[in-house]
Amino acid sequence: MALFKRVIDWIDVRIGARDLAQKQVGDYLLPRNINVWYSMGSILLFIFVMQIVTGILLLIYYVPDADKAFKSVTYIMNEVPFGWLIRMCHAVGSNMMVLVLLLHMFSVLFMGSYKGPRELNWVTGFILLTLVQGISLTGYLLPWSQLSFWATTVATNSANAIPVVGHYLVEFLRGGKLVGPATLGRFFALHVAVIPLAIGALVGLHLFLLERIGVSTPPFGLKETKNSWQGKEFRYEGHPGGIRFFPNYALQDLTSIAIYFACFLGVVFFDPYLFFPRDAFLPANAFVTPAHIKPEWYFLANYQTLKIFPNELIGLTVQGAAMTFLALLPFIDRGPERHPLKRPVFMVCTLGGILLWLGLTVWGHYS
Amino acid sequence: MDTVGRRKFLGLCLGGVATGALAAIIYPLFRYLAPRPVDGSADKVVIQLKDVPDGEAKFFEFAGASAVLVNKRGGGLVALSAVCTHLGCIVQWEKDKQDFLCPCHGGHYTPDGAVVSGPPPKPLTKLPFTVANGAITIG
Ligand code: HEM
Numbered sequence: 001m002a003l004f005k006r007v008i009d010w011i012d013v014r015i016g017a018r019d020l021a022q023k024q025v026g027d028y029l030l031p032r033n034i035n036v037w038y039s040m041g042s043i044l045l046f047i048f049v050m051q052i053v054t055g056i057l058l059l060i061y062y063v064p065d066a067d068k069a070f071k072s073v074t075y076i077m078n079e080v081p082f083g084w085l086i087r088m089c090h091a092v093g094s095n096m097m098v099l100v101l102l103l104h105m106f107s108v109l110f111m112g113s114y115k116g117p118r119e120l121n122w123v124t125g126f127i128l129l130t131l132v133q134g135i136s137l138t139g140y141l142l143p144w145s146q147l148s149f150w151a152t153t154v155a156t157n158s159a160n161a162i163p164v165v166g167h168y169l170v171e172f173l174r175g176g177k178l179v180g181p182a183t184l185g186r187f188f189a190l191h192v193a194v195i196p197l198a199i200g201a202l203v204g205l206h207l208f209l210l211e212r213i214g215v216s217t218p219p220f221g222l223k224e225t226k227n228s229w230q231g232k233e234f235r236y237e238g239h240p241g242g243i244r245f246f247p248n249y250a251l252q253d254l255t256s257i258a259i260y261f262a263c264f265l266g267v268v269f270f271d272p273y274l275f276f277p278r279d280a281f282l283p284a285n286a287f288v289t290p291a292h293i294k295p296e297w298y299f300l301a302n303y304q305t306l307k308i309f310p311n312e313l314i315g316l317t318v319q320g321a322a323m324t325f326l327a328l329l330p331f332i333d334r335g336p337e338r339h340p341l342k343r344p345v346f347m348v349c350t351l352g353g354i355l356l357w358l359g360l361t362v363w364g365h366y367s
Numbered sequence: 368m369d370t371v372g373r374r375k376f377l378g379l380c381l382g383g384v385a386t387g388a389l390a391a392i393i394y395p396l397f398r399y400l401a402p403r404p405v406d407g408s409a410d411k412v413v414i415q416l417k418d419v420p421d422g423e424a425k426f427f428e429f430a431g432a433s434a435v436l437v438n439k440r441g442g443g444l445v446a447l448s449a450v451c452t453h454l455g456c457i458v459q460w461e462k463d464k465q466d467f468l469c470p471c472h473g474g475h476y477t478p479d480g481a482v483v484s485g486p487p488p489k490p491l492t493k494l495p496f497t498v499a500n501g502a503i504t505i506g
């Protein structure tokens with residue numbers, strides 16, 4: 001302990017580490033009415049780190065070659081000690097990440113935290129959502145199972161509906177006319193290098209913005225719930241008299257992470273194949289399309305939308321429009337009110353939107 | 368005194384749980400990364416005598432490492448480990464000179480594995496073998 005203190009002292013007199021830590025976490029004040037939903041971001045950070053660690057471990061045995069990928073994954077599952085654990089953590093973690101991401105978004109939506117001056121926080125968050133979708137989609141192909149192969153075939157095919165460039169785009173995505181070894185090469189590079197780096201950079205930006213602007217005050221338990229920022233000049237939202245991030249809110253973050261981790265391990269140990277349909281256990285076969293090929297649960301609504309519309313272009317346009325609307329939400333909804341119960345139009349639209357998404361997901365699942 | 372005791376107890380419990388959790392992470396991680404036992408490389412290798420003409424050497428895998436069988440010019444078989452005793456490179460057979468050269472730092476060995484020159488500190492390890500009906504069994 002004494003040695004530890006001496007090391008810290010040594011560093012401290014050189015770079016002022018204690019002072020920095022005190023300023024950044026000890027004197028970092030949060031609104032007194034802060035709630036548990038503000039810990040979703042920390043859970044996401046935790047999941048992101050878990051995905052990186054388990055991903056690097058999988059790289060040790062995984063072989064990104066169309067002839068060997070499935071075998072190498074089977075080897076990890078059946079031969080390597082605890083390989084199943086590492087793989088299951090990575091696969092289940094990817095699904096949980098999307099789930100927590102949605103919770104984070106919903107909480108930001110309902111508390112109106114995306115409103116000015118936090119538009120950029122929302123926009124970077126939205127880009128993170130698309131990147132997480134991208135990393136899931138590219139990761140799905142890597143085991144080179146029947147599921148991987150055909151889900152990717154269908155997903156890349158939908159770009160065909162785009163006029164003029166559609167055909168070329170599909171070939172470009174696949175690196176050939178059909179999904180094949182060339183597709184695996186590019187998806188592998190995207191999944192393990194390009195998208196993780198992009199996510200890392202955007203998380204950095206997301207947190208930088210949070211740090212500069214200050215955490216929002218939740219609209220609950222206050223008389224005045226209107227957004228007080230006039231948009232005229234930069235203002236840091238400190239919270240004089242608020243609660244400290246460390247140790248107070250850090251404990252909430254840890255509690256939330258622990259609860260998340262318990263749920264996560266519950267799935268990993270008691271229902272590991274929750275997210276694995278049968279076709280995930282058969283090696284890819286370019287000549288046999290399995291019946292009922294479906295995407296992951298969080299793409300089911302997109303899948304069903306494409307199915308409902310007789311014309312693929314319309315289906316794709318509707319989705320593009322919905323995503324654009326979501327991305328630009330802070331610039332569309334600019335009213336100052338932040339309390340959900342005082343925003344009836346917003347509430348109806350958001351709840352309607354969530355129900356629509358859930359409905360399409362369930363429909364997609366059973367169709 | 369009472370609160371100090373409680374504090375200590377809780378601290379111990381927390382430390383114990385943390386240690387347990389750490390062990391539950393480190394053990395699988397270690398097992399995952401630990402080298403797998405080599406399978407497939409038999410502990411006995413059979414080589415036909417006609418495959419090793421006079422003055423030639425034949426390299427093969429033995430017990431997970433490289434080995435060599437020499438048919439010395441003028442008669443006599445030797446089985447050796449082909450791993451140089453200096454820093455572990457694989458020695459080469461020089462047919463014209465009838466000796467082993469290690470390409471890494473220029474160690475030389477006789478066909479029997481004795482050091483002639485260079486940095487190797489020890490002779491190459493001899494491997495036991497038997498000969499029966501024109502077949503050599505090493506191991
Ligand atoms: C990899 C994914 C993400 C990570 C790691 C992440 C992380 C975080 C963290 C640590 C915070 C601060 C604490 C909190 O309010 O939770 C935060 C705040 C925020 N995030 Fe995210 N986030 C992610 C994705 C998203 C997405 C998809 C959106 C919405 C489209 C979003 C919108 C916001 C907004 C508006 C805030 C500010 C909240 C406030 O100050 O009250 N984030 N994020």
Ligand code: FES
Pocket residue numbers: 451452453454455456469470471472473474485486487
């Ligand atoms: S390793 Fe053979 S001479 Fe150095």
